[in-house]
Amino acid sequence: MNCPWCEKEMQAGDVLCDGRSGVRFQPEGKKLTFMDSLSGIGVVTAAHMKWVRAQIPAHYCDRCGKMVIETKVSK
Numbered sequence: 001m002n003c004p005w006c007e008k009e010m011q012a013g014d015v016l017c018d019g020r021s022g023v024r025f026q027p028e029g030k031k032l033t034f035m036d037s038l039s040g041i042g043v044v045t046a047a048h049m050k051w052v053r054a055q056i057p058a059h060y061c062d063r064c065g066k067m068v069i070e071t072k073v074s075k
């Protein structure tokens with residue numbers, strides 16, 4: 001998908017959350033390694049979530065630093 005702010009192509013991937021590594025963005029087709037976790041690669045710095053474990057499909061714009069997640073809120 002294209003970024004709704006700058007209209008450039010966004011990077012598809014998943015937002016991963018776990019208690020040890022925090023919240024990270026894993027680009028589609030790339031598996032974040034343990035070494036990536038240690039060096040902070042993929043860390044979502046604005047996240048303040050304390051989920052035990054989650055994986056959410058998302059698109060990321062490196063230019064804007066914005067992320068769009070696919071979700072449905074239960075009612």
Ligand SMILES: [Zn+2]
Nearest residue numbers: 003006061064
């Ligand atoms: Zn953008």
